[in-house]
Amino acid sequence: MTKHKSTAWKLGAAALLSAGLAGSAFAADKPLAGVTLTLASQNDQFAAVIAKLAPQFEEKTGATVKVDILDYGSLLTKTQADFVGHTKSYDLVTMDIVWAGQYAENKYTVDLTDWIKRDAAELQLDDIYPATIKYIGQYDGKQVAFPFAGYAAVMAYRKDLLDAAGIKVPETAEDFVAAAIKLTDPSKKIYGFVANGQKGAAVAQDWLQYNAQLGGSVLDASGKPALNSDANVASLKVYKELFDKAAPPGAVDYDWGGREESFRQGLVAMMETWSVGAPGYYDPSMSKVVDSVGISFTPVGKGLPVKYGLGGWGMGINADIDPAKQEAAWQFIKWLTSAPVQKEFNMLGAGSYIRKSTLADPDLNAKYPFLPIIAKSFENADGDYRPRIPQYPEIQDLLGTAVNNVLVGGTDPKAALDEAQKQAEKLF
Amino acid sequence: MAASPASIRQRRSGLRFTDRRKLFLFCLAVPAVIYVIVVALYPLAQGILYSFYDYNLLRRGGRMVFVGLDNYVELLTDATGQRALINTFAFTFGAVFFEFIFGLGLAMLLWRDGRFNRIALAFLLIPVTITPLVVGLIFRALLAVDYGYIGYYLAEWGITSPRGLFAGTTTALPTLIFIDIWEWTPLVALILLAGLKSLPGDILEAASADGATAWQRFRLVILPLLLPTVFLALVLRMMDAFRVFDSIFVTTGGGPADATNSLMVYGVKQGLQFFNIGYASAIGNVTILCIAFIAAVFALLIRRADVRANET
Amino acid sequence: MIPVLWLVATAYKPPKDMFSSPPTFIFEPTLHNFQRVFEVFDVWSLLKSSIIISVGSAVLSLLLGVPAGYALARSNSRYAIWVAYFFLAIRIVPIIATLIPFYLMMRDIGLLGTWWAVILINTTLNCAFVTWMMFSYFRSLPSDMEEAALTDGCTLWGAFYRVALPTVVPGIIASALFCVMFSWNDFLVAMFLTNMDSKPLSVALLAAFGTKDITWGTLGALAHFSTIPIMLMALFLNRYFVQGLTRGVH
Numbered sequence: 001m002t003k004h005k006s007t008a009w010k011l012g013a014a015a016l017l018s019a020g021l022a023g024s025a026f027a028a029d030k031p032l033a034g035v036t037l038t039l040a041s042q043n044d045q046f047a048a049v050i051a052k053l054a055p056q057f058e059e060k061t062g063a064t065v066k067v068d069i070l071d072y073g074s075l076l077t078k079t080q081a082d083f084v085g086h087t088k089s090y091d092l093v094t095m096d097i098v099w100a101g102q103y104a105e106n107k108y109t110v111d112l113t114d115w116i117k118r119d120a121a122e123l124q125l126d127d128i129y130p131a132t133i134k135y136i137g138q139y140d141g142k143q144v145a146f147p148f149a150g151y152a153a154v155m156a157y158r159k160d161l162l163d164a165a166g167i168k169v170p171e172t173a174e175d176f177v178a179a180a181i182k183l184t185d186p187s188k189k190i191y192g193f194v195a196n197g198q199k200g201a202a203v204a205q206d207w208l209q210y211n212a213q214l215g216g217s218v219l220d221a222s223g224k225p226a227l228n229s230d231a232n233v234a235s236l237k238v239y240k241e242l243f244d245k246a247a248p249p250g251a252v253d254y255d256w257g258g259r260e261e262s263f264r265q266g267l268v269a270m271m272e273t274w275s276v277g278a279p280g281y282y283d284p285s286m287s288k289v290v291d292s293v294g295i296s297f298t299p300v301g302k303g304l305p306v307k308y309g310l311g312g313w314g315m316g317i318n319a320d321i322d323p324a325k326q327e328a329a330w331q332f333i334k335w336l337t338s339a340p341v342q343k344e345f346n347m348l349g350a351g352s353y354i355r356k357s358t359l360a361d362p363d364l365n366a367k368y369p370f371l372p373i374i375a376k377s378f379e380n381a382d383g384d385y386r387p388r389i390p391q392y393p394e395i396q397d398l399l400g401t402a403v404n405n406v407l408v409g410g411t412d413p414k415a416a417l418d419e420a421q422k423q424a425e426k427l428f
Numbered sequence: 429m430a431a432s433p434a435s436i437r438q439r440r441s442g443l444r445f446t447d448r449r450k451l452f453l454f455c456l457a458v459p460a461v462i463y464v465i466v467v468a469l470y471p472l473a474q475g476i477l478y479s480f481y482d483y484n485l486l487r488r489g490g491r492m493v494f495v496g497l498d499n500y501v502e503l504l505t506d507a508t509g510q511r512a513l514i515n516t517f518a519f520t521f522g523a524v525f526f527e528f529i530f531g532l533g534l535a536m537l538l539w540r541d542g543r544f545n546r547i548a549l550a551f552l553l554i555p556v557t558i559t560p561l562v563v564g565l566i567f568r569a570l571l572a573v574d575y576g577y578i579g580y581y582l583a584e585w586g587i588t589s590p591r592g593l594f595a596g597t598t599t600a601l602p603t604l605i606f607i608d609i610w611e612w613t614p615l616v617a618l619i620l621l622a623g624l625k626s627l628p629g630d631i632l633e634a635a636s637a638d639g640a641t642a643w644q645r646f647r648l649v650i651l652p653l654l655l656p657t658v659f660l661a662l663v664l665r666m667m668d669a670f671r672v673f674d675s676i677f678v679t680t681g682g683g684p685a686d687a688t689n690s691l692m693v694y695g696v697k698q699g700l701q702f703f704n705i706g707y708a709s710a711i712g713n714v715t716i717l718c719i720a721f722i723a724a725v726f727a728l729l730i731r732r733a734d735v736r737a738n739e740t
Numbered sequence: 741m742i743p744v745l746w747l748v749a750t751a752y753k754p755p756k757d758m759f760s761s762p763p764t765f766i767f768e769p770t771l772h773n774f775q776r777v778f779e780v781f782d783v784w785s786l787l788k789s790s791i792i793i794s795v796g797s798a799v800l801s802l803l804l805g806v807p808a809g810y811a812l813a814r815s816n817s818r819y820a821i822w823v824a825y826f827f828l829a830i831r832i833v834p835i836i837a838t839l840i841p842f843y844l845m846m847r848d849i850g851l852l853g854t855w856w857a858v859i860l861i862n863t864t865l866n867c868a869f870v871t872w873m874m875f876s877y878f879r880s881l882p883s884d885m886e887e888a889a890l891t892d893g894c895t896l897w898g899a900f901y902r903v904a905l906p907t908v909v910p911g912i913i914a915s916a917l918f919c920v921m922f923s924w925n926d927f928l929v930a931m932f933l934t935n936m937d938s939k940p941l942s943v944a945l946l947a948a949f950g951t952k953d954i955t956w957g958t959l960g961a962l963a964h965f966s967t968i969p970i971m972l973m974a975l976f977l978n979r980y981f982v983q984g985l986t987r988g989v990h
Contacts, residue, residue: 038936043947048780068936069780071947077700077932084485084703087847089935102486197595199683249583249590250574252684258572267574285772390486394702401508405685410597452896453811460808460871461823468830468864471841478841549982553974554744559925561945562963566743569750569956577746577763610743622982671834673928678949695836700932705840712837719832727825 030062035328037065039092040082042075042313045276046149046350050336053345057335063328065092072096072201076393083108086320092329094313095145097136097383101390104139109316110326112143123334124355132354135383137314145314146333149352151274152377153209153298153309154370156281160292161190161269169294173213173301176270177238180246183269193242194268196259197252197407204400205386206259209272209309210242211235212385214301218395219387225395225424227402228417236406236413243407252407264289272298274311275374276351282368295370297377310381312352353378391427398423479710485703492706499710509711511686512694515601516718519690520669522601523608527665528658530609531616536646538617539624549621552614560611564675567607568594594680597687604688607675612668616661623657624650655733663726670719691715747967750960773957780958781944783965789855790924790940790966796859798919801866806912808867809874810900814883824875830868835929843932853935861929866919873918877911878904913980917973924970941966 041047047069054065068090070078075094082089083106095103103109116123125133129150137145155176157169165183170176180192195210196202208218214235220226243251248267250258260277262268264287280286281293300306315336317329335341342358347367353359359375386392402416411419443451479499481492503509534552538545555563571579573592582588589596593603627650635649651658673692676682682689682697691711699708752769777783808827812820842861846852851860885907886899894903927942934943945966948959974981 066936069947071949073701074931074943074946080486080703081700081843081932084490085844085847085852087852089853106486106489198681199685200681248574250572250579250592250595252591252595253572253680262574265575397697397702401683401685404683408591408595408597408684410685410687449896450815450817453815456807456900457811457815457823460804460827460867463804464827464830464864464868467842467860468833468838468868471838471845472833474841475837550975550978553978553981554971557921557970557974558744558747558967559927559942559945559963561925561927561942562747562967563743565945565949565956565959565963566747570743570746575763577742577765580763618982625982667832670832692834692836695834696928699836699840700928708836708840712834715834716832716837719834720829723829723832 030060032328032331033062035063035325037063037091037325037329037332038089039065039067039332040075040079040090040094041067041069042094042096043069043071044149044313044352045279046313046345046352049345049348049350052348053336053341056341057332060335061328061331063332065332079108082318083320088318088320091318091321091325092332093316093318094149095137095316096313097311098386098388098392098396100135100137100139100144100314100388101392103144103316104142105390107319109144110319110330112137112146112317112330113141115330116143116146119334123337124339127339127355127357128337129354129356129378129381131310131378131381131383132312135310135381135388136312137316139388145316146337147312147314147354148333148337149276149313149350150310150354150378151276151312151352152374152381153272153311154275154278154373154377155270155272155296155298156263156278157270157294157296158266158268158289158292159294162294169296170270170299171297173210173299176299177242180242180270184246189267190269191248191251191262191267192246192269194247194251194254194259194262194271195239195242196254196256197243197247197404198255198258199404200255200400201396202255202400203404203407204396206272207236207239207399207403208386209298210239212307212309212382213298213304214238215304217385218399219389223389224428225421227395227399227421227424228414233413233417236403236417239403240406240413252404275353275370275377276312278370279349279351279368295373297373306380307382307385308377308380309385310378310383311386391424394427395424475709475712478705479713481706483704483706485705495706499707500714502707503710503714508686508689508694512689512691512711513714513718515686515688516670516672516690516692516715518601519605519608519672520666520722522605523612523669523672524662524665526605526609527613527616528662530613531620531661532658534613534617535620535624538621549618552617554614555611556615558611560674561678563607563611564678567603567610567675568679571603595684597684600680600684600688604672604676604679607679608669608672611675612665616665619661619664620654620657623654623661627653652733652736655736656730659726659730659733663723663730666722666726667719670715670722691718747960747963750956751964753957753960773961774964776958777948777961780948781962783962785937786939786941786944787965787969789934789938790942791969792855793858793862793930793940794920794923796855797862797866797923798916800859800863801870801919802912802916804863805867805870805915806874806905806908807900808871810878810904812871812875813878814886824872827868827871827875831865831872833865839929839932846933852933853938855934855938857933858923858930858938858940861933862919862923862926866922869918869922870915873915874908874911877908881907910980913977917977917981920973921970924966 041050047067051067054067058064079090079093132147132150136147136150137143161183162169167179167182170179183190183192196206211232214231216229216231216235218225218227248262254262259271260273260280263271264281266288278295282290284290298308315333317326337354339355339357342355343361343364346353346358346364353374356375358364359371365371387395398420402420405411406413406416480494480496482495482498483492538549570576571593573579573583573590579592583590583592588599593599631649635645640648671692672690673696676688676690676693680688682693691714695708695711695715698704698711751773753767754770754772812824843852846857851857886903889899889903925942927946930940931943931946934940945959945962948962
């Protein structure tokens with residue numbers, strides 16, 4: 001009887017709980033209910049995917065994540081303005097690998113070092129490529145952002161064109177240049193090579209990529225600018241030669257969009273690019289080269305140490321927001337970079353990798369055959385070929401004008417880099 | 429005069445009517461004046477102050493260091509700054525000159541009222557209404573040598589260099605001027621047309637009755653009467669052309685090299701990308717001085733033209 | 741006219757055909773680009789922001805500028821013309837000279853990221869323009885009617901509101917049109933001052949352009965929304981526009 005009674009009481013209580021108290025019980029499961037996080041995101045492939053997945057995070061924790069998708073220039077301007085004005089418009093920001101120096105120097109974002117140590121087990125740190133953590137966000141002893149989208153510099157090429165010309169996939173930078181020139185046939189509208197030529201960040205970043213592979217470097221051993229070193233001048237000559245002899249004529253105006261598009265439309269035989277663009281080549285709604293595209297390592301100059309360019313985006317937490325929100329933002333980062341979410345993220349086409357398990361995942365490998373190339377590139381990654389120092393934006397701008405000027409025939413490589421060096425020295 | 433409203437009103441209230449009217453008009457004008465002073469002049473004054481400092485929000489924690497006129501000296505001696513100044517002047521005068529010639533021609537054509545002209549007038553407005561950003565993008569796509577409907581054939585037929593108009597250090601700026609002409613000629617035409625329509629009909633009739641040829645009528649009668657409108661159209665367009673930004677920003681980004689770098693493009697880069705506030709403010713202030721100079725010259729011309737128009 | 745046709749055509753072109761070399765003229769029209777635009781952007785919210793910002797700024801500019809223009813035109817003071825020139829001169833201020841101080845000012849009064857911030861800064865230029873335009877407009881009208889109304893016992897406000905104002909409706913419409921166009925098309929200020937909930941179409945256009953996988957087609961589709969409303973407005977109000985200019989240019 002008493003037993004019955006107590007069971008009945010329990011049942012009643014349970015019913016009451018599920019009916020009346022459901023709301024609060026619900027809230028207990030969702031520690032972040034009512035929190036809204038605003039995320040400023042670069043308009044890369046991952047942006048729309050994050051926006052798509054954000055409701056899952058809300059279901060799990062109760063926190064709403066609003067994703068503001070911005071182009072590169074606006075993202076830089078708006079986040080910097082937010083930081084220097086302490087306006088707290090954004091709680092989370094995507095940080096380009098090259099902004100790390102500026103972030104660290106000005107303490108824009110929360111230093112994540114201690115949190116990473118604290119939550120090491122939960123993060124499964126040994127599953128994440130050390131290079132991504134080191135380069136994307138680590139600077140001067142601080143971890144100003146946590147990587148969520150690592151990109152490897154890769155070479156995309158057209159199997160059909162290379163086969164027809166009897167050329168092997170180039171493995172050295174010298175082979176690449178020779179093959180690019182040989183594959184070019186303007187009468188058939190086939191060009192051996194394409195890269196960004198447009199003034200500004202576009203041409204600067206692409207040239208830096210080729211420059212590193214040809215043994216050049218923007219800084220000398222002591223960290224001072226050495227824009228006009230002999231190696232840099234030599235590599236710029238090669239870059240110009242490629243544009244003159246092997247690139248589509250419009251390439252001097254291309255930015256990333258034009259470059260990718262020219263490859264997807266079948267105008268170009270080979271190009272170096274970020275791995276994030278690769279899913280697009282396999283997408284029949286936008287690509288004409290679905291069946292003939294191949295992805296390989298970026299060719300490195302003969303006799304140089306084998307290193308592959310690393311780029312990508314980390315997530316930083318605005319240092320101005322209150323600690324509770326910072327903690328919530330950290331929860332989001334942990335969720336976004338967790339193995340299951342990373343898999344779904346990439347199944348939806350984000351093209352952004354940081355985990356060994358994601359790159360080894362059979363489902364993803366079935367969909368994207370080029371993942372082993374990214375994995376190996378990450379293992380031999382160099383994320384410093386674009387120096388991640390606080391002065392990087394200005395250096396990039398100087399190079400963006402200098403290299404473009406050389407490509408359009410306005411000046412010769414030595415003179416252009418001498419002038420850029422003169423300006424760069426003022427920044428140090 | 430004795431039975432003016434003033435004397436009637438004066439009796440009803442303590443203040444004299446003319447004073448009350450003055451007060452009333454003052455009250456109407458004052459909100460706008462205060463608004464503009466608070467929202468425009470205050471930031472402008474700050475900008476002038478900043479321009480005397482080395483003030484970079486991203487360096488040294490954003491500390492300000494007084495440097496006097498250094499920012500201005502650098503702008504005027506630096507190759508990039510000089511080029512931006514020259515480009516801006518070249519762009520402004522080039523674009524406005526052709527906009528005026530074509531605009532005047534269009535206005536003369538559309539002067540006579542007719543059905544066709546009314547329809548043409550409506551279509552004329554279209555380029556003016558398209559977002560300048562979009563106009564730039566449209567031309568960038570059309571003129572692309574690899575896939576643009578115009579650029580491809582221009583290059584294929586050897587009219588332009590194989591790399592296209594935007595890639596040439598000598599062709600990029602004229603191309604941007606051309607885009608500006610496409611976009612803004614209609615506005616100049618409309619302003620001039622408005623001026624033409626307000627010309628007194630009797631003078632024109634008298635002129636044609638005198639047996640003057642069309643050219644004589646245009647040169648001796650119409651043009652002098654139209655001068656105030658002409659100067660107004662020119663000064664309005666010049667003020668806007670001098671601040672050109674959108675179309676350059678989305679087509680060449682100031683390139684190739686520095687061939688199309690304008691003061692605004694340069695200033696926005698320094699200010700909103702590098703947050704080099706001191707230098708960006710100096711660029712802004714130099715822009716103001718240049719436009720003010722142009723505007724002052726034209727204001728003088730307008731006054732003179734006004735005086736002459738009143739004499740005839 | 742070709743550029744406009746291109747813009748329209750591009751939006752219906754399948755992404756694959758966009759970049760053919762040589763360019764193709766014949767293609768199968770598709771709505772794919774519109775689909776994509778709606779996937780990536782909240783078009784209706786962008787449109788709403790554009791409308792609020794441009795109409796808000798136009799209304800505020802008219803409220804401030806029309807009375808000021810009237811006052812300057814009817815004033816006998818010799819300073820009036822200089823005040824009018826002052827308003828004209830405001831138009832020469834390039835945005836880069838004021839934007840950053842204005843940004844900090846908006847932060848301090850808590851309006852950053854709201855429509856108000858953009859409306860307020862756009863209103864400086866617009867209000868200056870309206871004042872100058874209405875100044876020349878009122879000046880070209882004889883003041884006989886107002887004098888007569890005042891003699892009949894009309895108040896000063898009545899003379900302005902009921903007698904003078906109705907005669908300048910075309911000028912007001914033309915000024916409003918200019919104001920709306922200016923705010924609608926501006927992207928630099930809006931990019932800097934709005935946040936994701938308040939940003940207008942022009943800012944989204946820029947975001948759409950600066951990416952690797954959005955192509956000309958999507959941009960053309962988005963441009964439909966940013967261009968067509970203002971174009972239709974100009975076409976319908978075209979009569980007032982020319983009429984407004986006719987008086988306003990003196």
